[in-house]
Amino acid sequence: MNQHMFSRLWVLIRREIWESPVAFKWTPLIIAGFILLVTVLLLIIGAKVDNEQVFTIDGIRMYAQMDDAQQRLMAAGVMFSAGSLFHQVMFLVVVFYLAGSLYDDRRDRSILFWKSLPVSDRMTVTSKILTAMVAAPIMYLGGIAFIQLSLVLIASGYGLMADINIFTEVWAPANLPKVWTVTLLGSLVQSLWLLPIYAWLMFCSSWAPRLPILIAVLVPVLIGMFQHFWSFFSNFRLPDFNLLWVILERIGRGVMPASIEWEQIVTESQTAPSFVPREEMLMSFKSIGNAFVSWEMWIGVAIGMLFLAGSIWFRRRATDS
Amino acid sequence: MESSIIRAQGLSRRYGSTIALDSVDLDIPAGRIVGLIGPNGAGKTTALKAILGLSKFNGKLEVLGLDPSRDRDDLMEDVCFIADVAVLPRWARVWQIIELTEKLHPRFSREQCMKYLARTKIKQHSRVRTLSKGMVVQLHLALVMSIDAKLLILDEPTLGLDILFRKQFYTSLLNEYFDEQRTILITTHQVEEVEHILTDLIFIKDGKLIVNNTMDDIYEQYTEVMVSPDDLEQARSLNPIHERVLFGRHIMLFDNADQKRLGELGEIHKPSVADLFVALMGEQASDQTEQSEAEGKAA
Numbered sequence: 001m002n003q004h005m006f007s008r009l010w011v012l013i014r015r016e017i018w019e020s021p022v023a024f025k026w027t028p029l030i031i032a033g034f035i036l037l038v039t040v041l042l043l044i045i046g047a048k049v050d051n052e053q054v055f056t057i058d059g060i061r062m063y064a065q066m067d068d069a070q071q072r073l074m075a076a077g078v079m080f081s082a083g084s085l086f087h088q089v090m091f092l093v094v095v096f097y098l099a100g101s102l103y104d105d106r107r108d109r110s111i112l113f114w115k116s117l118p119v120s121d122r123m124t125v126t127s128k129i130l131t132a133m134v135a136a137p138i139m140y141l142g143g144i145a146f147i148q149l150s151l152v153l154i155a156s157g158y159g160l161m162a163d164i165n166i167f168t169e170v171w172a173p174a175n176l177p178k179v180w181t182v183t184l185l186g187s188l189v190q191s192l193w194l195l196p197i198y199a200w201l202m203f204c205s206s207w208a209p210r211l212p213i214l215i216a217v218l219v220p221v222l223i224g225m226f227q228h229f230w231s232f233f234s235n236f237r238l239p240d241f242n243l244l245w246v247i248l249e250r251i252g253r254g255v256m257p258a259s260i261e262w263e264q265i266v267t268e269s270q271t272a273p274s275f276v277p278r279e280e281m282l283m284s285f286k287s288i289g290n291a292f293v294s295w296e297m298w299i300g301v302a303i304g305m306l307f308l309a310g311s312i313w314f315r316r317r318a319t320d321s
Numbered sequence: 322m323e324s325s326i327i328r329a330q331g332l333s334r335r336y337g338s339t340i341a342l343d344s345v346d347l348d349i350p351a352g353r354i355v356g357l358i359g360p361n362g363a364g365k366t367t368a369l370k371a372i373l374g375l376s377k378f379n380g381k382l383e384v385l386g387l388d389p390s391r392d393r394d395d396l397m398e399d400v401c402f403i404a405d406v407a408v409l410p411r412w413a414r415v416w417q418i419i420e421l422t423e424k425l426h427p428r429f430s431r432e433q434c435m436k437y438l439a440r441t442k443i444k445q446h447s448r449v450r451t452l453s454k455g456m457v458v459q460l461h462l463a464l465v466m467s468i469d470a471k472l473l474i475l476d477e478p479t480l481g482l483d484i485l486f487r488k489q490f491y492t493s494l495l496n497e498y499f500d501e502q503r504t505i506l507i508t509t510h511q512v513e514e515v516e517h518i519l520t521d522l523i524f525i526k527d528g529k530l531i532v533n534n535t536m537d538d539i540y541e542q543y544t545e546v547m548v549s550p551d552d553l554e555q556a557r558s559l560n561p562i563h564e565r566v567l568f569g570r571h572i573m574l575f576d577n578a579d580q581k582r583l584g585e586l587g588e589i590h591k592p593s594v595a596d597l598f599v600a601l602m603g604e605q606a607s608d609q610t611e612q613s614e615a616e617g618k619a620a
Contacts, residue, residue: 019413112404116401117422118425120394
């Protein structure tokens with residue numbers, strides 16, 4: 001990889017974003033706008049009902065009297081929930097983007113133009129998977145950062161009215177630079193976690209004669225159902241391994257921000273009834289690191305690489321008809 | 322020969338039981354404008370796709386010294402290509418396509434492209450989807466003419482364009498693009514419009530090359546005579562390969578006949594490519610029709 005190749009990849013990724021502005025530019029902006037709108041509406045309606053400002057100004061005073069750990073937990077909770085919706089929508093958007101990524105230009109024949117440029121098929125496939133794995137999370141992080149900043153600013157407004165020190169009580173616990181770093185790293189690790197699914201979609205997109213998204217969904221569903229009924233009627237059993245569940249579990253864990261210590265929260269809340277989560281459990285670098293080094297992660301990456309190699313193979317042979 | 326741009330030996334391609342290319346030999350040197358002419362389904366597009374590395378083939382094929390099936394990425398630095406219908410991405414804006422081509426093609430000159438576009442009504446900010454078909458072809462031609470390539474392949478480039486656009490297309494191509502360093506390979510149905518610019522002519526039918534020669538040799542080989550009514554019998558005895566009647570006058574096409582004798586029979590001129598096409602391909606075409614009708618009945 002030299003500089004020349006990086007600059008070409010960058011151009012190709014820009015092409016993808018130009019082609020799908022709704023998916024990568026407008027959707028995160030719309031989600032951010034939606035959350036902001038709902039927040040502001042709630043505050044306006046709240047102000048009418050709640051004349052004494054008990055929930056807002058008094059609320060923030062109460063919050064200011066909490067200890068540090070509690071403040072950080074509340075701030076992290078708000079930041080975390082604000083970001084979650086973006087992750088889930090992004091997954092859906094990326095699924096549809098990838099299913100069309102190597103199909104749409106075959107259908108409208110513009111593949112003939114793209115193939116007339118001196119760009120290798122490996123480069124094309126790489127640029128598209130990187131758009132899904134890196135460019136999309138960065139664009140959506142833009143939306144997340146915007147909404148988080150807005151929420152902190154709104155809280156600061158109420159904080160000023162309530163006469164509290166917004167720097168120590170609002171900005172410090174919210175710790176936006178840390179939140180953004182965790183979110184970015186977490187998204188990239190989640191992309192890697194979801195790589196087998198992303199690559200499968202691209203693989204279907206590279207050869208499907210039509211409706212790649214349907215093929216990509218139906219194949220695992222049918223295999224999973226077949227396996228289920230087969231083990232039902234015969235003695236052959238793979239008890240804890242049904243393809244469909246494996247995939248659904250992977251998606252389920254993949255659309256959650258990687259920074260959450262999910263397992264720890266579940267086990268601790270079951271053993272200790274008085275369990276209270278801590279900020280570290282929502283915004284944890286350790287959790288991201290653990291996901292990154294897990295063996296499931298790298299089995300997935302290996303499967304993903306196989307599908308990507310298959311996509312390149314089919315792309316190499318693809319023309320307009 | 323060192324200067325071969327395209328060299329093929331035994332180039333073949335089958336789709337199931339249909340033979341699209343049947344052991345074609347080809348040698349196109351630099352600085353030529355070659356017309357690849359044939360009826361629908363004759364194997365033109367298959368040949369072009371093989372040359373462009375867009376489909377598999379059997380046999381030997383070298384384009385600019387490279388194997389298109391393996392080295393397509395390198396090859397595309399020196400080969401440009403306009404396909405039968407506008408294939409520019411419909412979602413893109415004009416400036417985006419120019420930007421992409423500039424960044425992805427090392428031999429592209431933005432300055433040139435802007436110069437060509439300035440003569441058209443195409444606006445930088447328009448989306449390809451909103452341009453007329455003629456404008457899309459103009460845009461594509463502007464892009465391609467701004468690339469310093471060695472081989473330009475045109476697959477029915479003017480299909481569906483009005484005559485003004487078509488004339489303009491070939492004029493720009495000839496006056497501003499073509500030189501001895503470049504080679505152009507054209508397939509088209511509108512032979513009348515390209516015959517004056519061609520240096521070489523290839524007729525292809527059922528995957529085989531029927532004619533593969535320079536225009537000069539073709540004009541030397543084939544002669545058309547407008548035979549006077551009195552000399553009809555005598556002319557027919559010289560075995561014309563084709564005869565047609567136009568306003569009561571008999572026009573015969575001769576292959577390798579004595580020019581002097583023909584001169585005595587009537588007015589001599591160069592045959593047009595269209596007439597040659599009808600004469601050389603028509604007969605076989607009618608055989609083909611009978612055959613396919615028989616097949617149709619069987620099916």
